[in-house]
Every structure is written in structure tokens, then in C-alpha cells.
Amino acid sequence: MSTRIIRFRDWARPVPPARREVLSATPESDEGKPPVLFVPGFGHGAWAFAEYWLEHAASRGFPAHAVSLRGHGGSGPGPKATLRAYSHDVVQVAASLPRQAVLVGQGAGALVVERALARYPARAAVLAAPVLGGWATLATALRRNPAGTLPAVFGGRLRMGRRQLFSREVPEATAKAYTARLGRASTRAQWQLIAHRAAEPPVGDPPVLVVGSPDDRVVPASALTKAARRYGGAPLLFPGMGHDLMLDARWREPVDAILDWLDKGATM
């Protein structure tokens, strides 16, 4: 599909503004590295990246930011938010940064980032444990987490168990504390996770990296391979980790791999 340049919806019905929470960690000195914007998945807020990844990225010289999509974390409410509104949130924050940013989306945040890439020429993009949706996602979710998924089909909240999100290396109490902080995406966005129009192609031809875990109990390994193939690559795998790569016990490995990839020339 080629880029669509007549965009009546964007023109005649722009996404309503929203207040957005952005958490940041900046390196001590500017090394000229591009800013990295982390986009959490459904239910998560910017806090999920503030736990470890933001500081770590900053310590390696990358100005690091995380946004809470509307209706999540400390951002303003978004009860009727659509995927378009979420990707608008991402593009707004990306464009507010002083330099061209790298977008990193985790979980359904990767689906949002994919859409944002069609509206903002990111320097590079990373899809971490991407939930790119579709009927297969629904089938997997119903099989692995029927009690958490079924209510969402009828407009309720999508609940994910801590054993889906984290590996057993995360202490029970910590995992419980994280899941207690989870919120929810809007009903419309949850439905759009299953049925949505394919994202328009990215603008500016950014390099795209897919990372994930073969032991992710939300995204099967086959989905990772498929996602990576869409961008002409293979996924970078971190066995033994859960879906929330940024909160798992071995959070350092994937983020280091992502930053290495950026250092190695994805953004040069």
C-alpha cells in the first residue's frame, strides 16, 4: 500500500487534545544521541518504563522519555479513545522532542507505534513483544487467558495475569504490585486490537527492530517472526522472559540489545 495523502479524517475530524503524562530521564551530558520515546501497551502507563529502562537508557547517553497514552497512568481521561487517538498521543510527544526520536512500543504499544510511524518520520523504531492484534491474537488470548479476555470481548476490562506478564524470577509480591497498577484501555481500542485497518506504511523509511521472548505468554514466537518479517528482519529473542520485558527480572538484556542496535548504526 502506498502512502495515502488525502486524509479527510485527519483534516475534518482531528483527534481531540488530551493532557499527557511524560516521564523523562536525561543523560548527564549531551552526546548527540537521538531521544528515545517509550510507548507502553494497554493497561500500562509511563511508570512501567520509569522503573528501569528510562534511567538505564539515560545512563547510556540516550535522552529517554515515556508517555502514558490517554486514559492511562497520569494522563488525562480517554474513555472513547481509538487507536488513532493513541497514535496521535505518541506523535504529539515525539514532535515535541528537540530532535528526531526513536519510538519503542511494548505490547499493544507496538501497534500504536506502527500507526504513529505513518504520521511521524521516526529515526528508528523498536517493537518489543508486539501485540499487533487481529483474530489470531484473540484466539491466543482466549486459549491462554479465557477469564481475563472474555469480559473484554463484551466491553469489559482486559485483564492479564501476572504469570503472563512476568517470568517466575520476578518475586510474587513485586509482580502483584505491578499488576495492581494496571489500568485499562478504552473499550473501543480493545475492540480495535482485534479488528482494525492495517497501518499505513511508515514515512521516512525507518529501520525497525522486533524484540521479544519465545516464552512470552501473550505473544507467541510465531507472531514475533511474522512481525519481524514484515520489516525484513528476524526477531531478537530473550528466552525465559515474560511479556513485560521492561519489568522482568532480566530487564537489562533487551534494553541493552535495543540501545546497542541504535548505537551500531540504526540511527547514524
Add this chain to the structure above:
Amino acid sequence: MPTSTDHDSATLWRDGRPVYDRGETVCVIGAGVSGLVAIKNLKEHGFGVDCYERETGVGGAWNWRHDRSPVYASAHLISSKPFTQFPDFPMPDDWPDYPHHSQVLAYLERYADHFDLRPHIWFGTEVVKVEPADNQKWDVTTRSTGGYGGERTHRYAAVVVANGHNWAPSMPEYEGIDGFRGKIMHSSAYQDPAQLRGKRVLVVGGGNTGCDIAVEAAQQAARCWHSTRRGYWYAPKYVLGRPADQVNDAILALRLPLRLRQWLLHWTLRLTVGDLTRFGLRKPDHKIYETHPIVNSQLVYHVGHGGISPVPDVKRFRQYSVELADGTEIEPDLVVLATGYQPRFEFLAPELLGIGADGRPKLHLHAFSRQHPTLSVVGLLESDSGLPTLIHWQSVAVARWLRLREAAPQKAGEFWSSQVAKAPDRRWMSANVKDTPRHWFEIAHVDYLRALQKTLHEMGPA
């Protein structure tokens, strides 16, 4: 071609002057809206870019610090944000629907920094001459703005002209204008309402600038006459509580036939603005969409409050008065000519842009030269919507075209001969636009973008 090549060094010669070869680099002329978006998109397509800007900052017309900037203190956008921003770099959510001109400059400066465009721009450098060289390359001669210092010539693989069209005032000729004892100024010299305070002001010109100045005169001047050549449709900035251009595009999205659309819009305006002849304004002699839209909610209001007296065209100037087309005589002490601007390309021989006796460049899509595949113009448009979106896609098309030429010369050649060189002159408007000097590069944004979309599609992905 009077060019001799010295193969032993990188330096070439032209008419006895050295020419510095910049290889495959593309030259962009001007760092306003059009120039910036051209640099960014060329860069994104992998080109090296040198841009020459005669002023000392980015922003072109929007940079009020520049002498040639036409903006005045109160100038606001007349198209709302979604149409005025670049499609891949939105204006902030917390800005109003119609940002102030200083916000537009801030936006352009942020754009330049965000995409790291400044290192490509040579500020304070004006382009003197652009001449074709061998192999469809171009020799661009520059010098410091103001003329001191020597001239330098560089050779470029392609030239993108982005010098804007709102800086060279278009001055009408009136009988007796030289003998007039009052003050006459072009709207380009108008900056602040203080210039109008207490004066008896005649504003000539029914364009958006003319209407804005008339509205300010209504509030500041002792008296204000507003002279227009014809009756216009004065579109309000808001219709049904939404920016009017957004409502217009919601109607356009229905893909109704033009007649029905015009009827719908006439009806909407009748409901929201009402019958203008009641206010003493003339009935428009054309349908909507047939002239560049005038977007001004306040003009009619001030006419209704007696602050503005609408008057017909100026016939002649006398020593202390101005005679109008209907024979009445008025005695202003300040005349503001809001008579627009003319595009100018002094650095290019007219035939390079296909400029004929009528002084208008003949360009495919108002952008591509039909004779020179490596010469293009971006931003030479007036539209019924914001320009930055249109110019963005224009410059993407230019960048894709230059990329295609390099990557697939054969396909590029076929594309050129079938799509560009022989393409008929079109107007990119379904409505029958008035053929005034102001309107020859007026386009309808949807018709134009459809044509651009087709061109992009035929060139294939980047």
C-alpha cells in the same frame, strides 16, 4: 555550452570563473516553509542538500524580523491547524485552532531543529544566477546578501526553487497616483495598528490581508473605506462551532458533485453569515470555490457597526481625494494598497521555467519544469486550504522523482516523457476559477492532491 572541464582537479570552469562541483548534492533556494520542507524531504530520501537563504534566519515570510516579511502584528492563520501543519510534524495540541503568526515561526524553527536542517543552510547568502550546465546539472552563483564580497559558483545535480511568492509587492497603476498628497503604502509595509490610529484610511484590496487591515482600521482609524473590485464570499472562521475549513472538508469527503457542494456551502453561509447585500456589500459575482477564499468573521461585523464603509474600485487619484468607480469622491489621508504580491525568479532565465508573454511559469503540477528534469519549484501555490501540507507532498514528489532518476533511469525516462514533458496544462480545480493575476496558481487542495497522489503512485515507492 560554454563550459570546459578540467579533469585533473575537482574544479570546473565557466566563462573563466571557477565552479566548485558539489557532486550529487541538491540545491534548495530559500529557507522558508517551502525550503525547509524541501531540505527535510530531500534529506530523508538520501540526498545531500545545500540551501541558500538571503536572510539570517529560517521562516521566510513568517519571520517578522525579515524586512521582506509581509506579516503584521495581528496576523493569524486563516486555515486551521490540521491543514496548516506538515502532515508528519503536527502543531502542539495546546495551540489554538488558528495560531498566531509568531507561533508559526516558532513551529518552523522547531521543525528546522528537530530534523537538523540548519547545518544545510547558508544564511545571509543570496542566489544571483542559476544556469544549466552539462549533464542536466546546474551552476548556482551566490553572493553575500547586500552584494559585498565576491560571487561563488557551485555545480549541483538538481535545483529546487523555494523562494516564495509573498515578498515582491504588486503595485497597481492608477491615474494621478503620483500627484496624491496623502500617504500611500503597500500592505507589506503595514505592521501595526498604530499606523492607522486617528487617520482616515482607504484600504484597497479584498484579499485576506485587505480584510484584516480594514478590520483593524475599523477599530483604530477615524474612518475606514474598503475598496474591492467585486463582491466576495466572506467565510467565517467558525461554522457550527468548528473551524470552517474542517466543516468544508467534511463536506468534501462526501465526494458530492461540485454543484451540490457549492449549493450546500452557499446554504451554510446563508445560515451563518446571511445576506451580505443587506450590509451594503456587493453580491458576489461568482460562485463559492471560484476565487481564493476570504476567511474573515469580523469584517461583516464591523460593516454592520459602521466601522467600515464598503466602496467600489478606485478610478483615479486626485491631489487631495480619491475618485471611485461610481463617481463618488472620498478624502483619505492614508491609502493602504493590499494588492498582493508577485512571484519573482530573477536568478533564472524566464525560458527555463517556460515563462511566456503572460509572465507565468508553465510547470507540471506547478512544480516540475517541462524542459529540465532536474529543475523544480515548490510552494508556488495558492489554495483553498493551508499550504504546508500541499508543499510537503510536492517536495516528497520532487525527492522521489530525483531518486527515481538515479535508481531507475529507464523508468524515470519513460515517466518523464509520458507524464511530465507532454502533460497538458491543468488548473487542478473543478470550479471555474476567476482568471485574475492573483489566481493563476490557485488550486483546490483535494483536486491537486489527487493528481499528486497519482504521480507518487506511478513513480513507485521511494
